[in-house]
Amino acid sequence: MNSFRSRLAAVMIGLVGMAVAAAGIYMAVTFERSHYDALRDNLVREIGLIEDAVDWHPAAGTDAYARFTERARHYRSITGARVTFIAGDGTVLGDSDHDPASMDNHLDRPEVAEAQRKGVGYDVRRSDTTHHNMMYVAVKREAGDADGFIRLALDVSEIEQGIRRLWFGLITGLLLLLAVAAAASWRIARGMTKPLEAVTRAAQRIRNMDYEARVEVDPRGEIGELGRAVNAMAESLQQQMVRIRQKESQLESVLDNMTSGIVMINRAGVILLLNRMAEELLGMPAHELLGRQYTEARQQYELVRLIGDALERREHLRDELTFYYPEERQIEINLVPIEGRDDSGGLLLVLQDVTAIRRLERMRSEFVANVSHELKTPIAAVKGFAETLLGGAGGDPETQRAFLKIIHDESDRLNRLVNDILELSKIESRRAPLLFSPVELGPFIGKTVELLAKEAERKNIRIETEVGDELYVEADEDRLRQIVVNVLSNAINYTPEGGRVRIQVEPVASGDGQIAEEDDYDAIRIRISDNGIGIPKKDLPRIFERFYRVDKARSRSSGGTGLGLSIVKHLVELHRGSIAVESTVGVGTTFTIELPVLQESAGDAGLFLQ
Structure with missing residues (x-):
């Protein structure tokens, strides 16, 4: 986000800099041009005044050179500019700064040539004699046989220095303006990116499953709307995660406290889940089984084969196996196929320890057999001696008394047996109230x-x-x-x-x-x-x-x-x-x-x- 802020600030500074630079350059160029134009117009006016005051006759001979030179020097003292009188053929008639006899023909000078064509000529160039930049302005004088040119030349070094000072001030002001613009741009960029940074940080925390993250931004504007949306999303996710964690906790609690063992295997045969009871029944801790193939579990061949059949046939299977490790147990196994999209299905194993149930069934069976056997003996005795008495063996009083005594004793024994059976049944079925x-x-x-x-x-x-x-x-x-x-x-x-x-x-x-x-x-x-x-x-x-x-x-x-x-x-x-x-x-x-x-x-x- 800092790099984005820097780029944004740089773009803003660049735009401001280009705008200010363009405005400064335009202003400097305009100022320079207007300054030169004003100077040229002023020189043209001065030439007009000189032209009205100068007599061009005669325009030849030694006297003419002296007269025009003298006039040139006079006007220079008035105007401060170099004055040159040029004949129509380009011959220098007089000059305020040099001997006209030693000067070249000036007809090919740019300002003279332009004046020849347009009446007024203008040029700025470096003078070979003064070695300064000079502004030359020439005006053509048309007077029949006395045509000629009046030229004024003014040193523009001071003007150039003024323009350079202008550029320096302009550049200095531009740099100061850029510094101010940079500070303002950075502040504006920071004001724009800071709430975005807050939104980004909150989004990153939410991505890292920290759903308590909230965005604190100015609620006004689009970024405020974005912040409120992110906060609403985080709150919704937090509530959803709380509900999911509650349900996961409930599910884990249910699985860990179930009396049945639960094992989930995916379609590829990898064990995905098993609860505490499954660990106890299988005799192996969860960390040795989770994420591994069911064939790697140290279990008996019948269980591995049963799981393989269920995965292949994709139908509900039920069987009962005897496990000998970690102790001998009778385990009822239900294998239920789980249908899912694509390859997300698998198999659910429900393991139930039925050892106590089978032992109880055997005990009940043995109890019934023992009760039948114990009841059969006194009943057979009572029936046998009663049949003997009925058959006529009771004629002897002593024999009759002995037989009746046996019938009585066996009846008492039968009564005690029935009472003990009923008593034991009440106690085992927890229907015996204890009054402490x-x-x-x-x-x-x-x-x-x-x-x-x-x-x-x-x-x-x-x-x-x-x-x-x-x-x-x-x-x-x-x-x-x-x-x-x-x-x-x-x-x-x-x-x-x-x-x-x-x-x-x-x-x-x-x-x-x-x-x-x-x-x-x-x-x-x-x-x-x-x-x-x-x-x-x-x-x-x-x-x-x-x-x-x-x-x-x-x-x-x-x-x-x-x-x-x-x-x-x-x-x-x-x-x-x-x-x-x-x-x-x-x-x-x-x-x-x-x-x-x-x-x-x-x-x-x-x-x-x-």
Whole structure:
């Protein structure tokens, strides 16, 4: 913009300079010409006066030379100009400055020749005698036999000096005028280009995506209109960009928080986009995949082949693959073609982790199978003994009593099984309301042990308790008793006669699990241990599964349904706690339950935990 300003100022200065120079030259030339014309006219008038006063007779002989020379010198003293009298044939009759006898014939002099033709002649030239520029004016005198010429010559060096002074002043004035014009032109150019510079700077900032740029110019005139238009455009772009950024942010937030993996591939097979879930499912970070061919991804052959087929066939495909990296997962893949103009189309991959769904489906299938199997045994027993009684085997009262006792026991077992199934279903479907309240663990453990005291006495099993004073936990008391009763009942059932079962309750710090002071604790740890038959190491990971039994024959004989520990695990988790088990075959088993002292949503009666 500075160069444009300089060029504009130079053009303006040039125009002003040419105009002033032309005017000055014209004025100087006109002045010089008018000055010479005035001088010539003055000389012509003076010649007219001399002509009237001079007697041309006689115009020959020695006396004539003396007389005309004397008259010439006389008029020179009056006019200040050189006076020359010339005869009609060009002979010099008299001269105020030189001897006429020694002077050449003057008929060929330019001013004389012109006077011969026109009556008046004029010439300016350098004099050979004075070596100055002289103005010569000759007038022809017509008087019959006494024709001749009167010529006046005046030194014009002073006139030339005056003209030179005029030119010097003119040039000096022109230079000063040019300087003033340059300053004025620069100021005018700056006034014209400064708002354009502001518009240009704003446009450059807008081009660099700085949409806060605004033009500050005088609102008047065309440049003001341009500035307002640029400001309106910048404001519109800024609003559009804000909306675009908001939508981009929303889209990024949606993509990053989707539970499905999203991968976009263009028609050339280059990966353009993938979200956080896609990175997790594929086991590769985005920077290793974006901008690269999908065939370069370290993935299994089936996925690469599926993408190639979808790109080639341009139709929706769906498949389910097992991924083994970074962990084993069942992934449902939907490949949706994206239609676009020219080559802007591509392929959209939607990856959905269905591992949990498939596991749940398998668990449901196994659950139905296990329920069917567990129900079939008591039903078959009831039906078989009932048919035996109906078939006439009830004649013996003792036999009849034994059969009825079996039918009664199997009915009880069937009832417990149905109740446990319904209970587990309610808990898993989160339809079990938990009513939290403070529970003092000392009295609570005492009452719970009393419920199983008779069962322990039958097997001569000693139950030991160790509970600190004034230990409290926020829990659903009925559900907490169900947890302790189920674990304690298992301990009694799988401990031989004369054995020992111990319940230990202690305060702990939830962060590191260390024993805490009774007035400063975050969680409660309940240990239920026995010296029973123990659990094999291979069965430990599965004991909380539904219908899983370590010793199936003994479990059925004890009346167990195989759902007790599964219910316990779900109830502990609903209390935001944890349960673990340690066991050694032939030595015993220890169940460790940890529950937080305070529940986050405690105090809301009828709360369904999520």
